[in-house]
Amino acid sequence: MQAKIKAACTQCHNAGRITEQQLTRQQWSAELKKMEGLGAVIPDANRAGFLNYLTQNFGSPKGTASKPAGNKSGSAAK
Numbered sequence: 001m002q003a004k005i006k007a008a009c010t011q012c013h014n015a016g017r018i019t020e021q022q023l024t025r026q027q028w029s030a031e032l033k034k035m036e037g038l039g040a041v042i043p044d045a046n047r048a049g050f051l052n053y054l055t056q057n058f059g060s061p062k063g064t065a066s067k068p069a070g071n072k073s074g075s076a077a078k
């Protein structure tokens with residue numbers, strides 16, 4: 001998933017634009033819509049995966065329950 005996000009999201013700005021954020025899932029969802037408005041292409045099939053990845057890796061500390069260790073919620077994208 002990371003590679004797909006990189007490909008889709010670093011055409012117009014570098015990844016730092018994304019990694020510096022700490023957004024909740026809802027905010028990331030809004031962000032994806034905003035980026036689409038700016039011209040980003042996010043296939044529907046990838047949307048949930050993008051959201052999961054962004055929320056888990058660049059989520060709000062309050063808004064996500066996932067911990068780095070022992071989280072077996074099953075969405076490890078590989």
Ligand code: HEC
Nearest residue numbers: 008009010011012013017018021031035038039040041042
């Ligand atoms: C077509 C060009 C383009 C693509 C592709 C793109 N972005 Fe952006 N992105 C922008 C622009 C332009 C801004 C600055 C917008 C502003 O300042 O209001 C931005 C800003 C951002 C920001 C900073 C917060 C904000 O809203 O200004 C985030 C986070 C972000 N992009 C995430 C993403 C993600 C995630 C993707 C992939 C799904 C993506 N971007 C793909 C053009 C793009």
